[in-house]
Amino acid sequence: MNPHPAPALERAHDDETYYLNMGPQHPSMHGVLRLLLRLRGELILECDPVIGYAHRAHEKMAENRSWIQFLPNTSRIDYLSGMIYNLGYCQAVEKMASIEVPVRAQAIRVIVSELNRIQSHLLWFGTFLLDIGGITPFLYCFDDREKILSILERVTGSRLTYSYGRFGGVSQDIDDVFIEQTRSFLTRMRKQAPMYHQLVHENVIFRKRCEGVGVISREVAHDYGITGPTLRAIGVDYDVRRAEPYSGYEQYDFEIPTRTGGDCLARFEVRIEEMEQSCRIIEQALDALPDGPVKPAKFIKKLKPPAGEFYFAVESARGHFGMHMVSDGGDVPSKIKLRTPSFSLLSSMSEVLEGTMVADTIAILGSVDVVLPEIDR
Amino acid sequence: MSSLDLSNLELGSEEAEYSSVGFHYIHRAQAGRIVAVAEAFREAGYHLEMLTAEDRRTDLEAMRLVYTFSRLDQLDRHMVTVDLAPEIPGAQAPSLAGIYPAANWYEREVFDMYGIRFDGHPDLRRILLPDDVEFHALLKDFGRIEDAPDEGAANK
Amino acid sequence: MSYLGSIFSGFKTLLTGLGITGKEIGGKSVTELYPHVEPELPEAFRSVIQLVRFEESGSHDCVACMQCVKICPSTCITIEGGKIEGIKGKRASEFEIDFALCSLCGLCIDTCPTDTLEWANIYDDAGQEREWVYDLLKPHEAFEEQYLTTRRAIEAKEAAEKAAKKAAVAKAKAEKAASEAASQEASPEKSDTTSEADS
Structure with a gap:
């Protein structure tokens, strides 16, 4: 048809x-x-x-499963930021139902979320360069990404779709080997990042394909509700971790990298710098890791949240991920709306891509980092 | 950009506790006034963060639209709800696509999932489901898990 | 001149990139030669779900409480269980998980009250047909007889001890009551005179 x-x-x-x-x-x-x-x-x-080719009816599933049963779904909405979405959902339900999270669990959440963010940006870097023709860095990035996935597999058991969060904490504690592996990964990442930069940043082909291409103006970004590294490449320093801190982010010292160009090159530079800032956050979280339990004594599986409407947001690798939750006081949500950042980004593409060439389309779509599963849900 | 002026718009406004619900104000608007409300928010520099709908035909006798307006430079989130007639087809609201281009795709998704029509939308067609289906997927009387053929143990 | 200059400087940047690639080519290969080399699995590795064989009892401890069935988001667990003669509490007689539906979320493991579910360590499991229903009780079949016999013996012993203790307590109580009654009979006048003096 x-x-x-x-x-x-x-x-x-x-x-x-x-x-x-x-x-x-x-x-x-x-x-x-x-x-x-x-x-x-x-x-x-x-x-x-x-769109709609990857529609899996997550919002319908949310209305047919209890709060704890929806947890595995959250990792699969955007599988490249699976940990961030998982922990974001746990944190939203905890705020709604007033469940306390121990400080050690909050620090662990920050560490694994930032590792997840670095992993997502590394994959983006490799595939972006692959799209515009630079086939080499793809496997270098995947090699670094494997280190992160092994670290996360140690503590959660999975590599991509983690169901690591639980209401009131995380499902398993981290041990000394995890901390040691993370620290050695940070050292390695800090050596690799200049190599990535040197590999492509001055490259004449890369520059010609990315500089001045796909400029998204401030008006377009405001009209379409664009957030994330795309917005920061236009000069707006909006980051949910700074604007609405959660899980202890207010105690870590990090910068929000911005550029003013609004083109593909600016988006590229913002993401490279974000990886370094994530390394900084992980280091501070490891240095200040408190002791204590990581989950409540009794596994929380039935919730009685107050009835009403709620809206909570986290910063995923692509932007502002918001969850609008409607509760009727029972164990099954009345509605969960997943406001994903790539939806807004892609809706602006019909305006941004007009007047460009087909080859530039690939570069622009690659640089805004759209992930279809979170658009189609 | 002017400061937010929501008077004369027939809004029932309530302040909300941000740390427990995540937004600062919740307003109840009439369907005929939602365009003026959106214009007021636009004048004051807010962007449309989210647009969704809820099927409240059983408990509130209405189909409810929920808008969220927010700012980038400071934390200030307003939630606006509009209650429409509880009929599908039949429920309709004015479109905000002329004021906020972001509403274009959000309204298409609401139409696709709930069947609410938007007057003045430039291109109202389905976005996620195939074009030739005849159901609206997120309505409460469609596709409940209890109605599915039972494979494996029931757990409800 | 600037046109040629830009060609030259552009070419130089290409050489920078090639230089880095050349250095990496000479470096160590990071390929893991799976399947000739077995992968190292972490402790928390998530594979299929299996029943724990406890050391003390020699078998699993599923009491057919249905908590895992109720919490599974994919409705992939089927359990049948009931009371077995001579044993206190229920025991599972049928335990199947359909791994075509299971999403390895681990909620069943977290919710089990007897901690009898755990992750297996099978990394190379593959289904060759569409049907992928595992019978979790199969590996424990060999130990079931032994477990039931041992359990019955333990419980019978405990029951006997409890009965003996109950009998001893009842006997002590009866003896105490008998001695009290005897002392009451021995001094009835003492109590009568005191009551007369008071009134």
Whole structure:
């Protein structure tokens, strides 16, 4: 069944325009995204992103499972920030139901979340360069990423979809080997980061493909509700960890890197610097790791939260991830809305991609770091 | 940019405790006034953070729309709810796509999942579900797990 | 001139990148030669779920309380259980998990009141058919008879001890009551005179 193109694309066109389907099966589409393009040669006249190929009905599942049963789903919404989403959900339910979290669990949450963020940015770095033609750094990044995944596998048991958080803490404590491995990873990452920078930053091909390409203006960002590294590359230093601190982030000293260019190069530089800032946070959290329990004495599986509407947010690797939760006082949520950052980013692409070339489309989509599963949920 | 002026908009406003619920104010608006409310927020520099709907036909006799407006430079979150007629099809609200382009895709998702129509939306069609299905997935009377054929032990 | 200059400087940046690549080529290979080399599994590794074989009792400790069945988000656990003659409490007679549905979340392990569920350490498990239902009681079948016999013996002994203790307590109580009654009979006038003096 062929979904008819959007009415906007049905306007009368001259003989030199044609429709091109980019995706949903495409090696550079960052998931199953379909871009319906109206082209004149290489120039994009109109662009209509078509999504829904990865829709797994997470919001419907949330209404059919109890609060604790929805926990494994949260890692799979955006599997590259699976830990951040998992712990963000736990923290939201804890705030709603007024459950206290011990300080050691909060510090552990910060450490594993920042490791998750570095891992996501490393994957983004490798695939972004792969998209624009630089095939080499991909496996270097994956080698570093393997170190993170081994560290996280030690404590949680999984590499990608962790169900590590529990209401009131985390499911398992970390040990000395974890701390030692994390510290040696930080040393390694600090040696690798200049290498990545040197490898591509001055490269003439990289510069020509990224500098000045895909400029997102401040008005467009405000109109579409864009957050995350894309917004910070325009000069707005908005970060949920600073604006609405959670899990003890207010006690760590870190900077929010910004650039003013708003183009692909600026987004690239912001993410490289964010990796270094995450290393700083992990180091401070390890140095100040308090003692104590990491979860409540009794496993919390039934909740009686107050009835009403709630909204809590965390900073994922892609931006502001918000959860709007409606509770009717019972053990099953009435509704959970997942406000994911990539949804807003992709909705702005129809405006940003107009007037660019097809090759620039790949660079722009790669640099804004869209992950389709969190758009389709 | 002016400061936020929500008078004369027939809003029932309440202050909320941020540390327990996550927002600072909750306003109840009429469907006919939501465009003016959005314009007031836009004038004051807020962006549309989220737009969703709830199926409250059983307990509140309404289909409810929920908007969240927020700021980037300081922490100030306003939640606005609009109650519509409890009929699908039938429930409809004015579209905010002309004021906040972000609302374009959010309203398409609400239409797809709940069947609420938005007047003035430039391109109201389904976004997540296939184009030719006839159900609206997040309505409470569609697709409950109890109605699914039973495989394995029941756990409800 | 600036056109040629930019070509030259651009080419130089390409050489920088190639230099780094050349250095990495000469470095150590990081490939793990799986399956010729077995991977190192951490302790917390998540594989399929299995029943623990406790050392003391020699078998598992599932009491068919259905907590794991109720908490599983994927409804993949099937348990049948009941009372077995001579043993206190229930015991599972059928325990199946459908691993085609299981998402390895671990909520069943966290909620089990007798801690009888745990992660296995199988990293190379693969299903060859669509059906992937595991019978968790199969590995424990060999030990079940032994366990039941031992358990019955232990419980019978405990029951006997308890009965003996109860009998001893009852006997002591009866003796005390008998001696009190005897002392009451021995001095009835003493109590009568005191009561007369008071009134």
